Amino acid sequence: MxxxxxxxxxxxxxxxxxxxxxxxxxxxxxxxxxxxxxxxxxxxxxxxxxxxxxxxxxxxxxxxxxxxxxxxxxxxxxxxxxxxxxxxxxxxxxxxxxxxxGDSAHGHVRSTSETGTPGVTKRNAHYSRDPRNLAxxxxxxxxxxxxxxxxxxxxxxxxxxxxxxxxxxxxxxxxxxxxxxxxxxxxxxxxxxxxxxxxxxxAGIRDDHLVLRPSFFQMKNTRDARRRGLPLHLxxxxxxxxxxKPGTDTRTRRSCSQPRRSAPARICVHGCPVSQGSPHPCPAAPELG
CATH class of the missing domain: 3.40.50.150 (Vaccinia Virus protein VP39)
Incomplete structure (x- = not known):
């Protein structure tokens, strides 16, 4: 998680x-x-x-x-x-x-430069051998x-x-x-x-670009597949x-998918008031309007 x-x-x-x-x-x-x-x-x-x-x-x-x-x-x-x-x-x-x-989605990997051993070492990359484990x-x-x-x-x-x-x-x-x-x-x-x-x-953000952060194993599997000519995507x-759960409880917070019954005064993402039903030339973001 x-x-x-x-x-x-x-x-x-x-x-x-x-x-x-x-x-x-x-x-x-x-x-x-x-x-x-x-x-x-x-x-x-x-x-x-x-x-x-x-x-x-x-x-x-x-x-x-x-x-x-x-x-x-x-x-x-x-x-x-x-x-x-x-x-x-x-x-x-x-x-x-x-x-x-699956095992391809988790675990810790250390490279040669970190461990001083050839290749990579894997840790916690597999579940226990207990056959009752749902894994x-x-x-x-x-x-x-x-x-x-x-x-x-x-x-x-x-x-x-x-x-x-x-x-x-x-x-x-x-x-x-x-x-x-x-x-x-x-x-x-x-x-x-x-x-x-x-x-x-x-993913993370670096220099205004998304940088993917999948597991090491997913990246390796995708690269290996592409070397074999399989056009897999990461x-x-x-x-x-x-x-x-069906039912109602007065303590339950409103879901983000449920609209409010009475809408408050509208504001844009920059905090400027917006008139209902009219265009909004936002001074804080003139390139967006």
């Missing part, structure tokens, strides 16, 4: 004091961002190594910020109903999570299990609450795996209502799928 995506979702769909849940929390990125933004956080993680690290990261954030509450539970997210305390049911304002990606499941099995996880998370989501799922397409032996569209179907199957589909660019975005 990219910290910027988690933080944006938390700001948009929750208020200070709300509870945020990540049922596949990894090292706890979403939980830490929730604490930094004055929310409470709870997460579950299947692999004990990462659950322990997520718990340490969460407690470090709480100690540093001196506010917020949270916990990380080690266990299979397909059994949230037994892992999480019953009093959390209907209490969660926001679920933020992501399914496991080892086929795509079809993964989606069935992920839909079940979303149904379990919905038990704890309050009426009108939001679920944000990031999903990145990847390639396996040149074949594109369209995980985002499959996750969209899994959310519907879990009883959630799709409300938005956004794209988060995996995947440079992550889909952000936004769902809502």
């Amino acid at each position: 990219l910290p910027a995506i988690a933080a944006h979702a938390i700001r948009r769909y929750t208020r200070p004091g709300d509870l945020v849940l990540d049922p596949m929390c990894g090292i706890g990125t979403t939980l830490v961002e929730a604490i930094r933004l004055s929310r409470d956080a709870i997460g579950t993680e299947y692999e004990r190594r990462w659950a322990d690290l997520a718990r340490a990261n969460l407690h470090h954030a709480i100690d540093a910020m001196r506010h917020g509450r949270g916990d990380v539970v080690h266990g299979d997210a397909r059994h949230l109903d037994t892992l999480l305390a019953p009093h959390h049911r209907g209490e969660v304002a926001l679920v933020v999570t992501s399914p496991p990606y 080892h499941a086929s795509t079809d099995q993964l989606l069935v299990a992920f839909a079940h996880i979303l149904r379990q998370a919905t038990l704890f989501l309050r009426p009108g609450g939001t679920a944000v799922v990031t999903a990145r397409p990847w390639r396996t032996r040149g074949e594109l795996i369209d995980l985002p569209t499959a996750v969209l179907a899994a959310g519907r199957h879990a009883g959630l209502l799709p409300v938005e589909r956004c794209a988060a660019l995996l 995947i440079a975005h992550e889909d952000v799928l936004i769902f809502r």
Whole structure:
């Protein structure tokens, strides 16, 4: 989970004091961002190594910020109903999570110049060998299990609450795996209502130009394919799928896709007042008008 995506979702769909849940929390990125933004956080993680690290990261954030509450539970997210305390049911304002990606989308790489060894070295580029880890499941099995996880998370989501799922397409032996569209179907199957589909660019800005920041493995796979004459393109975005639990709750923040009933006075992006129905020659940006 990219910290910027988690933080944006938390700001948009929750208020200070709300509870945020990540049922596949990894090292706890979403939980830490929730604490930094004055929310409470709870997460579950299947692999004990990462659950322990997520718990340490969460407690470090709480100690540093001196506010917020949270916990990380080690266990299979397909059994949230037994892992999480019953009093959390209907209490969660926001679920933020992501399914496991293929091995080509994650890991750390060090080059020869950094390690002093020939070629490159890889670290954390593979999941554990536990066959029950969903990372080892086929795509079809993964989606069935992920839909079940979303149904379990919905038990704890309050009426009108939001679920944000990031999903990145990847390639396996040149074949594109369209995980985002499959996750969209899994959310519907879990009883959630799709409300938005956004794209988060995996890029930075340098000298007024976008600089792509995909994983090392995606770049290598694309370059190797092009050397073989396959015109593959680099995947440079992550889909952000936004769902809502049916029902209403007065505590739920208005979604950015829902218009206000009474519009305030209009202003342009530079802060200048704009008359309704008239052109706006903005003095702050004359080249744009």
